[in-house]
Amino acid sequence: MPKRIGRYTLRLENSPAILSYAAVAGKKEGLGPLGYEFDKIYEDTTAGESSWEKAESLMLRDALSRAIEKSGYTPGSINYVFAGDLLNQGIASTYGLRDLGIPFFGLYGACSNMSLSMTLASVYVESGAASLAACATSSHFCAAERQFRFPLEYGGQRTPTAQWTVTGAGALVLAEDGPGPFITRTTGGRIVDKGVRDMTNMGAAMAPAAADTIKNFFDDTGASPNDYDMILTGDLGLVGSRLLNELLKQEKLDIGERHRDCGILIFDCENQDVESGGSGCGCSAGVLCTHILNLLRDGGLSKILFCATGALMSPTSSQQGDSIPCIAHLVEICANRPQ
Amino acid sequence: MPKRIGRYTLRLENSPAILSYAAVAGKKEGLGPLGYEFDKIYEDTTAGESSWEKAESLMLRDALSRAIEKSGYTPGSINYVFAGDLLNQGIASTYGLRDLGIPFFGLYGACSNMSLSMTLASVYVESGAASLAACATSSHFCAAERQFRFPLEYGGQRTPTAQWTVTGAGALVLAEDGPGPFITRTTGGRIVDKGVRDMTNMGAAMAPAAADTIKNFFDDTGASPNDYDMILTGDLGLVGSRLLNELLKQEKLDIGERHRDCGILIFDCENQDVESGGSGCGCSAGVLCTHILNLLRDGGLSKILFCATGALMSPTSSQQGDSIPCIAHLVEICANRPQ
Numbered sequence: 311m312p313k314r315i316g317r318y319t320l321r322l323e324n325s326p327a328i329l330s331y332a333a334v335a336g337k338k339e340g341l342g343p344l345g346y347e348f349d350k351i352y353e354d355t356t357a358g359e360s361s362w363e364k365a366e367s368l369m370l371r372d373a374l375s376r377a378i379e380k381s382g383y384t385p386g387s388i389n390y391v392f393a394g395d396l397l398n399q400g401i402a403s404t405y406g407l408r409d410l411g412i413p414f415f416g417l418y419g420a421c422s423n424m425s426l427s428m429t430l431a432s433v434y435v436e437s438g439a440a441s442l443a444a445c446a447t448s449s450h451f452c453a454a455e456r457q458f459r460f461p462l463e464y465g466g467q468r469t470p471t472a473q474w475t476v477t478g479a480g481a482l483v484l485a486e487d488g489p490g491p492f493i494t495r496t497t498g499g500r501i502v503d504k505g506v507r508d509m510t511n512m513g514a515a516m517a518p519a520a521a522d523t524i525k526n527f528f529d530d531t532g533a534s535p536n537d538y539d540m541i542l543t544g545d546l547g548l549v550g551s552r553l554l555n556e557l558l559k560q561e562k563l564d565i566g567e568r569h570r571d572c573g574i575l576i577f578d579c580e581n582q583d584v585e586s587g588g589s590g591c592g593c594s595a596g597v598l599c600t601h602i603l604n605l606l607r608d609g610g611l612s613k614i615l616f617c618a619t620g621a622l623m624s625p626t627s628s629q630q631g632d633s634i635p636c637i638a639h640l641v642e643i644c645a646n647r648p649q
Numbered sequence: 650m651p652k653r654i655g656r657y658t659l660r661l662e663n664s665p666a667i668l669s670y671a672a673v674a675g676k677k678e679g680l681g682p683l684g685y686e687f688d689k690i691y692e693d694t695t696a697g698e699s700s701w702e703k704a705e706s707l708m709l710r711d712a713l714s715r716a717i718e719k720s721g722y723t724p725g726s727i728n729y730v731f732a733g734d735l736l737n738q739g740i741a742s743t744y745g746l747r748d749l750g751i752p753f754f755g756l757y758g759a760c761s762n763m764s765l766s767m768t769l770a771s772v773y774v775e776s777g778a779a780s781l782a783a784c785a786t787s788s789h790f791c792a793a794e795r796q797f798r799f800p801l802e803y804g805g806q807r808t809p810t811a812q813w814t815v816t817g818a819g820a821l822v823l824a825e826d827g828p829g830p831f832i833t834r835t836t837g838g839r840i841v842d843k844g845v846r847d848m849t850n851m852g853a854a855m856a857p858a859a860a861d862t863i864k865n866f867f868d869d870t871g872a873s874p875n876d877y878d879m880i881l882t883g884d885l886g887l888v889g890s891r892l893l894n895e896l897l898k899q900e901k902l903d904i905g906e907r908h909r910d911c912g913i914l915i916f917d918c919e920n921q922d923v924e925s926g927g928s929g930c931g932c933s934a935g936v937l938c939t940h941i942l943n944l945l946r947d948g949g950l951s952k953i954l955f956c957a958t959g960a961l962m963s964p965t966s967s968q969q970g971d972s973i974p975c976i977a978h979l980v981e982i983c984a985n986r987p988q
Contacts, residue, residue: 311650311776311777312776312777312778313777314728314777314778314779314780318752320778360969361969363965363966363969364969389653389837390837394755394757396738397963397965398737398738398963398964398965399735399737399757399759399961399962399963399966400757400961401961401962401963401965401966404840404961404962404974404976405966405971405974407840408840408842408974411839411840412839413657413837413838413839414837414838414839414840414976415756415758415765415768415769415837416733416756416757416758416765416961416976417754417755417756417757418733418738418739418755418756418757419754419755420738426754426755429754430754430769433772433773433776433778434772436776436778437650437651437772437775437776437778438650438651438652438653439651439653439659439772439775439776440653441653457965498728498729498752498753498754499752499753500750500751500752500753501743501746501747501749501750501753503747622738622739622740622743622755623738623740623743624736624737624738624740625737626702626736626737626740626796627702627738627740627744630699630700630702630703632703632744635743635744635747637743637753637755
């Protein structure tokens with residue numbers, strides 16, 4: 311059963327197992343350093359659909375369908391799917407999932423969706439409320455740009471702090487038992503808003519939320535960064551990652567050499583013209599559900615923290631002059647079930 | 650611990666208690682039949698804020714703050730708040746909650762948010778993952794109209810099937826123990842899309858989802874409509890309520906005289922010029938967190954089903970010609986803890 315540790319953290323004594331996972335992505339992500347690990351690369355931004363939003367729905371459904379297929383189960387066996395995305399009213403998820411008939415819990419945590427969904431689904435599996443629960447999320451560069459910033463046709467120049475929304479989707483299936491990896495602890499994020507108003511600097515806005523959650527995890531558990539092979543943040547990019555390290559050093563936490571960021575891992579930031587790195591729900595989901603879970607499964611990693619970060623503003627709130635509230639949810643993932 | 654019953658339903662053996670609740674609303678809702686039961690009526694649609702969206706945030710925070718205050722606890726004692734709303738990126742919730750410091754799980758179930766949040770929060774409390782969990786949601790007529798349909802200044806004529814988005818918010822606090830009422834079972838909804846494309850007829854779009862969830866609940870549990878004092882749907886309005894009754898009759902389920910709908914209860918539909926009734930997350934939350942929970946607390950009701958319904962489209966999906974996927978999540982609420 312879940313046990314509360316400290317103010318923010320749960321220990322999952324049964325350690326729900328990640329039974330299977332899958333991720334799909336677009337062409338640019340396919341050309342990145344992790345490209346060969348994706349289950350499928352869509353060469354065309356519309357994926358053959360009539361709009362970018364429909365393409366994103368298709369990718370989310372594709373990632374989830376592949377994850378379920380690899381689990382050896384059918385969609386009819388999955389008790390619940392926890393899913394959300396960046397599009398207004400979460401339409402990538404709702405249209406992507408509508409034909410599957412799986413009870414659906416819609417989430418919104420912006421780019422923190424992957425760890426948000428894993429946090430909730432793991433409590434469902436841990437407590438027996440679900441035998442099998444799925445998590446899924448997605449993002450699409452073209453759909454996100456026109457919704458949050460400018461129409462692509464406008465050709466606006468990007469700032470050096472901007473991040474490139476990943477086109478792609480990731481999904482996984484959690485079960486009571488399986489070969490793992492396993493989810494062993496979760497730390498729920500609080501909303502943190504340090505007054506950043508720049509819609510083209512998500513990393514700076516989100517870093518304080520990541521710092522808050524990571525600090526809360528270490529305070530609650532008494533663990534140390536040295537206990538982990540990797541502390542993986544969602545998509546802070548180059549700018550946000552530097553800030554996170556500085557903020558944590560002020561708290562006497564040095565995660566430096568163990569820190570990796572999905573927004574930096576997914577692209578070759580030097581050569582792929584993505585400014586500060588990748589972002590979007592599909593970024594952390596895509597990196598987790600390929601490279602990271604592969605390493606945990608194959609012995610390359612044994613214990614990590616996965617802390618996806620989200621910026622919770624909307625174009626409306628930004629136009630009304632408000633700053634950007636952010637959040638980060640953290641899950642601890644172990645290759646082996648703790649004894 | 651939660652026990653799975655059938656395909657879609659959970660029995661909560663510890664029956665989380667609704668420790669406290671509160672709701673606030675706008676002037677028009679205050680003039681409706683339940684107006685005197687709200688904790689506060691805001692006479693001005695901006696509630697003194699500089700925009701309708703900010704007013705909605707303020708109302709959500711006000712409802713939650715009042716619910717927490719009545720619980721005898723402080724925001725710092727609440728383990729998690731499960732919240733969402735209709736605005737793009739859930740900004741009523743994220744801006745409303747950002748100063749409270751409570752770990753936040755963002756949801757999107759459109760107008761089903763209240764029962765969605767209660768479904769998830771009750772599993773957290775049932776399993777010990779939370780000692781105290783809060784649920785909150787809101788909507789605002791002016792903010793919703795300009796986001797989903799037309800600018801108010803346009804003065805578009807409303808169709809007879811249209812529903813009036815409620816301005817208001819509701820919130821409650823769940824605890825392991827308390828005087829009740831109690832949440833005893835939950836049924837997670839599937840996405841149902843029968844092809845309705847009319848953005849001004851949410852009732853017709855949502856009724857099949859409500860019918861699906863209600864039928865699943867009765868199939869899973871073997872219960873009968875006669876076991877309940879009231880079967881309360883979210884906000885189907887006059888049009889959707891008629892359809893729900895017809896759809897369930899085809900399934901040999903007669904909920905007729907026990908059925909009530911929050912969209913019909915909150916307004917005087919004959920005289921308040923709301924066409925088919927009320928809608929919006931604030932509708933079912935407002936009716937539940939005033940009249941219904943008052944009746945359960947004071948002996949006027951002993952056992953009900955609360956099934957809030959949501960339409961999961963966006964203006965973008967509608968403009969792209971797609972139909973409206975819908976969902977309904979159901980919670981069983983009892984005045985007394987079952988023996």
